[in-house]
Amino acid sequence: MTQSVKFAISELSESNAHMNAILHEMFGGVIGINLRNEIFLINPIAEKILNLSYNDVQNKVYSSIELPSLILQSIDEVKEKQHETKHRITLGNDLHLIVQNAPIRKLSGELIGYVVVLFDITEKTKLSQLQREFFTNVSHEIRTPLTSIQGFVETLSNYEMLSTENVQSIVEIMDKETIRLNGLINKMLEIANLEKEPETLKLEPVNLLNSVNTVFSSYTHNAENKNIKYSMSTIDPSINVLLNQSRFETVLSNLISNAIKYTKPTGTVHVKWNTNNGYGVLSVSDSGIGISSKDQEKVYQRFFRCDPSRNYNIPGYGLGLHISKTLCDTMNLTLDLESEIDVGSTFSIQNIAIVDTPLK
Numbered sequence: 001m002t003q004s005v006k007f008a009i010s011e012l013s014e015s016n017a018h019m020n021a022i023l024h025e026m027f028g029g030v031i032g033i034n035l036r037n038e039i040f041l042i043n044p045i046a047e048k049i050l051n052l053s054y055n056d057v058q059n060k061v062y063s064s065i066e067l068p069s070l071i072l073q074s075i076d077e078v079k080e081k082q083h084e085t086k087h088r089i090t091l092g093n094d095l096h097l098i099v100q101n102a103p104i105r106k107l108s109g110e111l112i113g114y115v116v117v118l119f120d121i122t123e124k125t126k127l128s129q130l131q132r133e134f135f136t137n138v139s140h141e142i143r144t145p146l147t148s149i150q151g152f153v154e155t156l157s158n159y160e161m162l163s164t165e166n167v168q169s170i171v172e173i174m175d176k177e178t179i180r181l182n183g184l185i186n187k188m189l190e191i192a193n194l195e196k197e198p199e200t201l202k203l204e205p206v207n208l209l210n211s212v213n214t215v216f217s218s219y220t221h222n223a224e225n226k227n228i229k230y231s232m233s234t235i236d237p238s239i240n241v242l243l244n245q246s247r248f249e250t251v252l253s254n255l256i257s258n259a260i261k262y263t264k265p266t267g268t269v270h271v272k273w274n275t276n277n278g279y280g281v282l283s284v285s286d287s288g289i290g291i292s293s294k295d296q297e298k299v300y301q302r303f304f305r306c307d308p309s310r311n312y313n314i315p316g317y318g319l320g321l322h323i324s325k326t327l328c329d330t331m332n333l334t335l336d337l338e339s340e341i342d343v344g345s346t347f348s349i350q351n352i353a354i355v356d357t358p359l360k
C-alpha cells in the first residue's frame, strides 16, 4: 500500500472515529479503490450484494476479482472521466442496482482513489413494475364496460328505429355493465383502504356461529338459483373466536361466492368448522371446476384469473382472493388452498384463535 493511501485510511479512521460504524450501517454498499487499483475497503452491504468477502478481495487489484462486467466498466469510466458517474444496472435476472462512483480526493485536491457506492433498488423496481401493471389492468377493466356503454348510448340515440324489446335488452345490458363498473370501483376502494390502514389490527371475541351464519345465509339464494347443494357443518353456538368480524366476514363471503361461482349446477358447496392443534379452521369446499397446481400459486395476485376458457365466462375482476389473503394476513390467519381440476377446491382459513371465556 502506498504511503498516501495508508495516510488516507488512517486519516479516515482517526479523524472520524465513527466512520467504520457508519460504513457498516450504511444503506448502500461501499467499495474503496486506491491509486494502485487495489481494493482497500468493502463494507458488509457491498459484500452481500456482490457475494464477496473482504478477505477475498482485500488489497487485490479490482480487475482481477470476479466483479460483474458492468461494475468493472463503471470503475474504468470514473477513472477515465475523473468525475462522478451514476448508472442503473441489472445483474442476472433480478438484481437491480444504482452504481454511483466518484474520485476520492484529499482536501488539498490530491487524488487518492475511487469510491464505488451500490444501492440495491430491486424491491423498489419490482414495486413500480407491479404498480404499472396494476394501473394498466385497472384502465383495461374500466375501459371495457365503458366502451360497451358508450356504444349502446349511440344506438339508443336512434331509439325511434328500435323495437321496445331491443331498447329493453340494451338497457338491461347497460345496467349490468354499470353494476360491473360499480363493483370494480368498490373493490378498488377496498384495496386502497387496506393499503392505508396500519398493519396491526384490534381483534375481538366474536361468536363463530352468528358470524358464519350471517354470511352463509346471504348466499342461499345464489346457490338455489344454480341448483347447488349448499350446506354447513354443525357449529357449537358457544364457540367464540378472536377476529375482526367485518374482515373475517369479507373473507368468508369471497370464498363462498367463488365456490358457488366456479361450481356447475347440481354441484356441492360445503362450509365446515373443525379444530387443529387448538386452533380453528373454517373451510369452504366445492365440487367445482378446480384450479391447476400452476395457477394455485397465482390466485392471490391482483387481477389474476385462471384460464378464461375454463372460467366459462363467469364475470369477475380477479381481486377477491387478493383482498381475502391480505385481510387474513392482518389477522394472523393463513389462507390455504387444495384443489384438483374438475374435482373441486377447498379454501381454508386456518389458525383461528378460540376464546375460552364466554362473551359478555
Ligand SMILES: Nc1ncnc2c1ncn2[C@@H]1O[C@H](COP(=O)(O)OP(=O)(O)OP(=O)(O)O)[C@@H](O)[C@H]1O
Binding pocket: 187, 254, 258, 259, 262, 263, 286, 288, 289, 290, 291, 299, 304, 305, 306, 307, 311, 315, 316, 317, 318, 319, 320, 321, 322, 345
Ligand atoms: N372455488 C374456486 N374454484 C375454481 N376456481 C376458482 C375458485 N376460486 C377462485 N378461482 C379462480 O381464481 C381466480 C381469482 O379469484 P378471485 O376471487 O380473486 O377473482 P374473481 O372471482 O375472478 O373476481 P372477484 O374479484 O369478483 O372475486 C378466479 O378468476 C378463478 O379463476
Ligand SMILES: [Mg+2]
Binding pocket: 254, 257, 258, 316, 319, 320, 321
Ligand atoms: Mg371472486
